[in-house]
Amino acid sequence: MTNLGALGATLGTTGPETVAAAAELDELGYATLWLPGGQGSNLPLITDVIHGTAKIPVASGILPVDRVPAADVARAYADLPAGRFVVGLGGAHGPRPLATLNDYLDELDDTVPASARILSALGPKMLELARDRADGAYPFLVTTDYVASAREILGVGKQLIVLLNVVPESDVTTARERAREGSLRFLAGMPGYANNFRRMGFTDADIADLSDSLVDGLTVRGDLDAVVARLREYRAAGADQVVVPAGDLPREWWPALAEALR
Numbered sequence: 001m002t003n004l005g006a007l008g009a010t011l012g013t014t015g016p017e018t019v020a021a022a023a024e025l026d027e028l029g030y031a032t033l034w035l036p037g038g039q040g041s042n043l044p045l046i047t048d049v050i051h052g053t054a055k056i057p058v059a060s061g062i063l064p065v066d067r068v069p070a071a072d073v074a075r076a077y078a079d080l081p082a083g084r085f086v087v088g089l090g091g092a093h094g095p096r097p098l099a100t101l102n103d104y105l106d107e108l109d110d111t112v113p114a115s116a117r118i119l120s121a122l123g124p125k126m127l128e129l130a131r132d133r134a135d136g137a138y139p140f141l142v143t144t145d146y147v148a149s150a151r152e153i154l155g156v157g158k159q160l161i162v163l164l165n166v167v168p169e170s171d172v173t174t175a176r177e178r179a180r181e182g183s184l185r186f187l188a189g190m191p192g193y194a195n196n197f198r199r200m201g202f203t204d205a206d207i208a209d210l211s212d213s214l215v216d217g218l219t220v221r222g223d224l225d226a227v228v229a230r231l232r233e234y235r236a237a238g239a240d241q242v243v244v245p246a247g248d249l250p251r252e253w254w255p256a257l258a259e260a261l262r
Helices: 016-028 043-052 070-079 097-108 124-133 144-154 172-181 183-188 191-199 204-209 212-218 224-237 253-260
Strands: 007-010 032-035 058-060 085-090 117-119 159-163 165-167 219-221 241-245
Touching: 016 032, 016 043, 016 253, 032 043, 032 241, 043 058, 043 070, 070 085, 070 097, 085 097, 097 117, 097 124, 117 124, 124 144, 144 159, 144 224, 165 172, 165 241, 172 183, 172 212, 172 219, 183 191, 191 204, 204 212, 212 219, 219 224, 224 241, 224 253
Parallel strands: 007 032, 007 241, 032 058, 058 085, 085 117, 159 241, 165 219
Antiparallel strands: none
């Protein structure tokens, strides 16, 4: 098991701005940097960030396996310094997602050990795959109750890294609207996320309307103290690491969050 630390961050920028921000997060003591994969490969950016920072592990969050060849991932992993590249994988769409991911992992076995792999996982079967063939799971848009149940499936020897939707806004109405304007609306229309919302107890009406209860359950909001308290709740529920969208947060929060989540 690789200890990726208590606090991770994502960055939405690209190019030199990402490298500079990553170096700052590294100096502040953030444990892991997760670089979104989008619809393609972020391997070149990961390489640039690793070479532009001192020690922070850099994870792909997430490389879509239906778009990025396993050979490219294996090559990048072998070329980069040991322990710096965490291979986050997901995006196995189609009728047989588990088989697709299993086949992909078979291709990586000789180069990328399970201890360096994290899977984007929501449902029980995908969490079991993350337990059996990777170092853990990286879910998004989940409640603390979900974290507790996922922890039971993964067991104590695997990483549970939770990407959180953080809105730095104390006004409840404004925070909810900002959450609805983000990725939540798009992802609620995707079958994998919608099914997981139902598993967490939300109704079809909650999902269709992005109800207050759904938004409140899936969003961390408030001032710095409120956000820190909520992050600690996810940690207490069983998350080894909580990941915040650093690019969406006030810059002055960066050192305070690093200090609070050490």
